[in-house]
Amino acid sequence: xxxxxxxxxxxxxxxxxxxxxxxxxxxxxxxxxxxxxxxxxxxxxxxxxxxxxxxxxxxxxxxxxxxxxxxxxxxxxxxxxxxxxxxxxxxxxxxxxxxxxxxxxxxxxxxxxxxxxxxxxxxxxxxxxxxxxxxxxxxxxxxxxxxxxxxxxxxxxxxxxxxxxxxxxxxxxxxxxxxxxxxxxxxxxxxxxxxxxxxxxxxxxxxxxxxxxxxxxxxxxxxxxxxxxxxxxxxxxxxxxxxxxxxxxxxxxxxxx
Ligand SMILES: Nc1ncnc2c1ncn2[C@@H]1O[C@H](COP(=O)(O)OP(=O)(O)O)[C@@H](O)[C@H]1O
Ligand SMILES: [Mg+2]
Numbered sequence: 001x002x003x004x005x006x007x008x009x010x011x012x013x014x015x016x017x018x019x020x021x022x023x024x025x026x027x028x029x030x031x032x033x034x035x036x037x038x039x040x041x042x043x044x045x046x047x048x049x050x051x052x053x054x055x056x057x058x059x060x061x062x063x064x065x066x067x068x069x070x071x072x073x074x075x076x077x078x079x080x081x082x083x084x085x086x087x088x089x090x091x092x093x094x095x096x097x098x099x100x101x102x103x104x105x106x107x108x109x110x111x112x113x114x115x116x117x118x119x120x121x122x123x124x125x126x127x128x129x130x131x132x133x134x135x136x137x138x139x140x141x142x143x144x145x146x147x148x149x150x151x152x153x154x155x156x157x158x159x160x161x162x163x164x165x166x167x168x169x170x171x172x173x174x175x176x177x178x179x180x181x182x183x184x185x186x187x188x189x190x191x192x193x194x195x196x197x198x199x200x201x202x203x204x205x206x207x208x209x210x211x212x213x214x215x216x217x218x219x220x221x222x223x224x225x226x227x228x229x230x231x232x233x234x235x236x237x238x239x240x241x242x243x244x245x246x247x248x249x250x251x252x253x254x255x256x257x
Pocket of ligand 2: 017018040045
């Protein structure tokens with residue numbers, strides 16, 4: 001069975017690309033057949049974050065009707081399958097003759113998980129990407145303006161009949177001024193399925209163009225993303241990646257969860 005999951009936000013810059021890339025990498029690392037799709041065709045980032053910036057056939061070529069979907073699939077050195085979006089203005093100018101939903105539907109039956117990184121806002125591009133998934137995850141920060149935009153995304157998903165899998169709260173600092181998990185769940189009427197801490201390692205991983213979960217496998221954000229991936233596939237993270245003695249000690253002191 002193929003699960004096509006779109007990661008959207010409403011507000012920009014909340015961490016959609018960071019999380020979709022690393023969640024896809026983690027699901028792949030845990031043995032699943034995963035395709036990461038850049039569904040952000042106007043301001044794409046997936047290939048940059050993965051250090052694969054120059055790829056001849058892109059999702060825009062497929063949407064323009066100039067290439068087949070299977071020809072736009074590339075293999076990241078980790079083994080993760082990736083459908084990139086082209087980065088140049090030339091790619092932005094390509095007219096889309098095909099709907100994302102129709103194109104991504106071709107993935108059904110060929111993989112176990114398709115994760116679609118969405119553009120910000122609720123314009124046509126983001127709506128098209130959301131329609132292309134059977135399920136949707138809202139990425140947000142624990143701040144009221146990100147949540148109000150997120151609520152609109154959840155409402156839109158409901159209107160078009162896409163199941164909301166839950167909310168990932170990103171850049172959590174556990175400060176008093178932040179919205180708590182309970183506040184977020186009450187406001188969005190949706191369960192929080194993952195909490196990713198603010199973590200400098202994310203920026204370090206982007207700088208070296210490697211997925212965080214490989215570059216800094218034991219960083220707090222890395223562990224949080226892997227814990228979420230394990231839960232998504234019905235596994236216990238501590239069984240898949242047992243804690244070392246020092247990690248156990250650090251967890252007792254609140255460094256890991
Ligand atoms: N948990 C985090 N801790 C620290 N920085 C983060 C975290 N998540 C994302 N970032 C940073 O936030 C910025 C936006 O992230 P990105 O994934 O590009 O967001 P979006 O795709 O929603 O626009 C990037 O500079 C990224 O490094
Ligand atoms: Mg992005």
